[in-house]
Amino acid sequence: MTTEKRNIKELIEKEAPNLNNILEPEDVSIFKEMTEELRDTWTKKQMFRTETEMSFSVLNDAKYPTKAAKYWQCVREQNVFLENLMSLSFDYRRTEVKIKRLQEKLNKEEDPLKKELLKIDLDEKIYSKASAQLVARDRMREIKLWSKFKKQFDDGSFDTKDVNTHQLNSYHLIMKNKAETLTQGSSQPEVFNVLGQLQSIERIKKDNGQIEATKKPALPGLGAKPE
Numbered sequence: 246m247t248t249e250k251r252n253i254k255e256l257i258e259k260e261a262p263n264l265n266n267i268l269e270p271e272d273v274s275i276f277k278e279m280t281e282e283l284r285d286t287w288t289k290k291q292m293f294r295t296e297t298e299m300s301f302s303v304l305n306d307a308k309y310p311t312k313a314a315k316y317w318q319c320v321r322e323q324n325v326f327l328e329n330l331m332s333l334s335f336d337y338r339r340t341e342v343k344i345k346r347l348q349e350k351l352n353k354e355e356d357p358l359k360k361e362l363l364k365i366d367l368d369e370k371i372y373s374k375a376s377a378q379l380v381a382r383d384r385m386r387e388i389k390l391w392s393k394f395k396k397q398f399d400d401g402s403f404d405t406k407d408v409n410t411h412q413l414n415s416y417h418l419i420m421k422n423k424a425e426t427l428t429q430g431s432s433q434p435e436v437f438n439v440l441g442q443l444q445s446i447e448r449i450k451k452d453n454g455q456i457e458a459t460k461k462p463a464l465p466g467l468g469a470k471p472e
Contacts, residue, residue, distance in 0.1 A: 253375050254284040259368065292383040293326075296390050304394065310418040313403035313411030316395055320408075323391035330384045337377045344370045413455075417446045 257280050264273050276283075294303065303322065309315045347370060351363045404410035420443040427436055 253287055253372065254280060256368070256372050256375065257283060288379070292380060293387050299387075299390060299394065307422045308419065309415070310422065311403075311411065311415045312398040312400060314415035314419075316398040316403070316405065317408045317411065319391045319395045319398065323388055323395070326384050326387045326391070330381060330388065333377055333381055333384065337374065337381070340370055340374050340377065344374065413446065413450060413453075416442075417450065420446060 258277075261273065261277050261280070264276060268276065299322075304315045304318060309318050344367065347363055347367045351360060351367065354360045354363055399405055420439060423439045424443050427439060
């Protein structure tokens with residue numbers, strides 16, 4: 246896909262005269278002068294997460310405390326963008342067919358008003374097509390970045406074939422992180438949920454011989470929980 250396919254400068258210039266219907270003449274003139282800037286804005290606007298946002302917001306250490314947890318979240322994120330890209334591709338193909346049908350109707354139509362409506366529909370579809378190309382480019386950008394992160398976290402220390410393998414250890418750390426954030430102001434359902442999951446994980450790990458018995462976490466200022 247070339248940059249020209251996503252270049253909407255021609256579409257902006259073509260639509261500019263029609264803006265007289267909704268803008269003041271002075272604003273239309275300013276809009277025309279800004280055509281190149283607006284094309285640049287449209288092309289480089291942020292659509293999805295940046296690499297920085299993916300690194301600290303999505304793959305934050307509290308929620309994904311191990312390399313395995315981060316790796317498998319990358320797998321989930323990458324798959325979402327793959328599925329969205331495929332769906333977008335199908336929609337794009339439909340749009341191309343609709344453009345061809347509109348062009349055929351336009352060539353055959355003799356009624357001036359109907360022709361005008363068909364031209365509007367055609368311009369709208371062409372703009373939609375350009376937008377889809379832009380979205381596809383950014384979805385592919387995220388797909389490549391998730392691949393980069395997967396390679397970064399895959400150091401050979403965990404199973405990359407079965408997501409279940411790492412989860413007991415990863416969730417143990419996650420729930421310990423959550424338990425440490427509980428305070429006297431935490432709601433009863435929140436405390437019940439966090440400590441319940443933490444104790445269940447530790448019981449499972451104890452049954453599997455992975456850890457020794459541990460005391461139930463205590464909330465600050467409340468003392469130890471009764472055994």
